[in-house]
């Protein structure tokens with residue numbers, strides 16, 4: 001049985017006039033489970049119009065009412081998140097517990113946005129000049145577009161839409177066409193939470209849908225997350241049209257292990273962050289930088305742990321039997337396997353080759369087991385490119401400076417981690433590396449919701465990171481009101497004075 005996955009506009013499903021449909025597969029079986037509408041230009045207009053119409057009233061709804069709806073959404077999400085997690089596992093392939101984890105991290109942003117009344121408070125200065133008061137407010141922007149990647153179909157949209165909606169904007173979410181069902185489920189949850197029709201909309205599709213949002217004069221801002229080439233394109237196209245834009249791109253995150261670190265802790269972290277969600281995380285560790293003389297021992301400990309991992313259909317992990325699922329599509333699986341071949345050819349040492357994996361799942365699944373390469377050098381393709389799969393590369397270095405130089409020479413600057421028991425070295429590392437998010441003895445340092453998420457260099461185009469106070473600033477614009485009210489007991493005019501006040 002395949003299902004049809006449509007758009008959502010004005011509080012209800014909308015099929016539109018799609019010029020094309022795309023197959024949606026279950027990566028653990030390889031079977032087509034649905035087909036998703038790919039928006040045409042008129043469909044984009046229809047969905048944006050629904051959001052535009054809703055903005056005229058939503059921006060004027062009281063903060064108290066907006067907050068109540070957010071609290072209802074949070075309660076519903078919290079009580080029904082296992083339904084959403086099951087949808088994610090069935091289309092993305094990540095194991096069920098991991099899908100639940102991404103929802104919980106997204107829910108933190110909903111909880112942060114429940115406090116929007118406090119976050120939108122402006123300042124007030126009485127008697128800034130004689131009889132003149134000044135106050136500031138933050139106003140919503142209008143219709144905002146959110147374009148998200150396949151790897152976090154719930155969490156990444158939730159980095160943005162709770163804050164956008166709480167601040168009085170209306171939203172058009174364009175999810176990845178690879179796992180589009182989560183967005184529709186979320187839209188229905190908003191309806192149940194009492195959000196007025198048209199405030200949250202879903203536009204399914206690919207490039208036509210994205211270009212439609214970028215070109216529409218009715219879309220005021222774009223929040224994009226995806227690969228670096230598309231992030232750069234979105235940033236350039238949106239900013240050329242005067243839109244506010246934040247575009248988060250790809251990553252190659254390094255984890256440095258210094259001599260004296262707890263090697264057991266480091267090995268656990270490398271495996272968890274390297275192979276969790278089959279390496280399809282923008283904060284995955286893909287390069288392990290081992291400072292000699294500890295590399296031999298560390299590689300042995302990592303390899304021992306990898307051999308205990310169970311690869312299979314993530315839907316089976318309710319009995320806690322599976323650690324890592326398949327890759328998202330066959331094309332992506334083959335691309336990652338191609339990197340493994342490239343590493344081998346370039347002379348890296350394959351300690352564990354995931355192409356030989358025996359998965360607990362159907363033969364048609366897009367399986368690729370955890371792969372560990374040792375003696376990787378910076379000139380190799382597997383070091384230079386973002387692989388976005390379960391491939392961990394060990395680079396051996398002989399000094400701390402060499403480790404930092406590697407990180408700073410990389411085109412990406414999303415995250416980096418250091419494992420050490422030396423507080424001074426950790427502190428220096430946090431200052432020295434040119435990345436946006438740093439972990440000390442923590443491999444995936446995704447900031448909590450009240451801080452902001454974002455990388456440096458080619459991992460983020462624009463200057464505003466996601467969620468936290470930067471998110472509130474992104475989805476609002478400042479207004480300053482300077483006012484004079486004549487004291488009724490004085491009743492005098494200001495007099496004529498043509499000079500600059």
Ligand code: NAD
Nearest residue numbers: 148149150175176206207210226227230248249250251282
């Ligand atoms: P992607 O760039 O292929 O797709 C992202 C979005 O852009 C999707 O909605 C897709 O439909 C759309 N898109 C794809 N090609 C397009 C084109 N040519 N023109 C216009 N729109 C297009 O990324 P993906 O494969 O879905 O996700 C994986 C990538 O996302 C990785 O590079 C990963 O590092 C990155 N990512 C980054 C972060 C971060 O916070 N920096 C978080 C998650 C994922």
